[in-house]
Amino acid sequence: MKASISLMVINEHRLRVRCINPEDFAIRGLGEDLLRFIHGSLTLQSSLFYSVLTATIATTPLQNAPTVIAVPGTPNRNFPNPKAERVLFNAGLSRATCLYFPLAKEDRVHFACRLLTDMSFDDGAAYNEKLIPIARDGVQPDRNVPAEFIRLLSSLMRFAMDLRRTPAELALMEPLERNCSKQISVVNDIYSWSKELRQSEKSHEEGSFLCSAVKVFSVSTSVDIDATVRILRHMIREREHIYDEIVSKVEAEGFSEAVKRYTKGLEYQMSGNELY
Structure with a gap:
């Protein structure tokens, strides 16, 4: 049409x-x-x-x-x-x-x-229960189930940018990918905190349980929420400095054009997530 x-x-x-x-x-x-x-x-x-x-x-x-x-x-x-x-x-x-x-x-x-879909609360709960042990390295993923072993964001970016990297280059990028994931996760928790808090006060249904870096950090350090958010904002900026340091080290060793584009893609992924 x-x-x-x-x-x-x-x-x-x-x-x-x-x-x-x-x-x-x-x-x-x-x-x-x-x-x-x-x-x-x-x-x-x-x-x-x-x-x-x-x-x-x-x-x-x-x-x-x-x-x-x-x-x-x-x-x-x-x-x-x-x-x-x-x-x-x-x-x-x-x-x-x-x-x-x-x-x-x-x-x-x-x-x-x-890649947009919907899922019932029951299916979502079962999905999470399956993936959490894998994320903790307690269970090996089933290679016949893509959702259990594909790293969604990095894989999507490689596909969307048409990037092909060698196994050695994939291993080289792992520290950058982990740093990027940590930055994105904390940014998401900061910006979604108010919404999640309102939801938790309304019901105890799936999705209303508070599992956020804001809550965890506040409870662990006995720091109030406003102060916690300020501290976490500094932490995500530090993650960006760490990104620059890792890229500088990799550049010094020399890397392909595909890896250069991929590192820039990760940078945009972090900033794009925060903009969204």
Whole structure:
């Protein structure tokens, strides 16, 4: 199904795209510095989703009128009601994917954006119970179940950027990947704290139990929440310094162009997550 698209350049740094389609769309513009999916607002009208998305050039102004491509997302899902459907779209998960991987290839990133699904609380609980022992190195993953052994973010980034690395290069990047994961995890806990706290006060259902670096650090150190958040903000900045130190050491030893692009991709992954 074709999308109806209109493009209006607002000024040298911004453009607005309106697309009409009952499916999810990834709005793409030319230019490596383009942050795809900066904002999206969705309403339900005449059984079609009208999506107005704004893309912003990160550092350089628009040189020419950009080419904008609409990429169909996942097929329509069987939502129980329009509100449930809007909840998924308003979460902006496709936008988050594009912010995570701004160096992604134009013909690949939409596949990453389609990895959106839903899961019942019971299935989610069973899924977590299966993965936690694996994360603790207590159980070996089942190689026939991709979710048990694939490192989602790093694998998605390699695919989206079309990067191929040798086994030695994969091992070389492990310290960077671990540091990146720790930075992203703490950033997520800081920004989601207020929402998680409100949810925990409403119910004790799955997802309302507080399991956050903010809570753990506060309890462990007897420091109040506001002070804990300030300390954790310093910690994530330190993680970024550690990233720079590791990259400098790897550069001194010499590495391939693919590894160079991958290290830059991890940097953007951290900043993209915080921006989202």
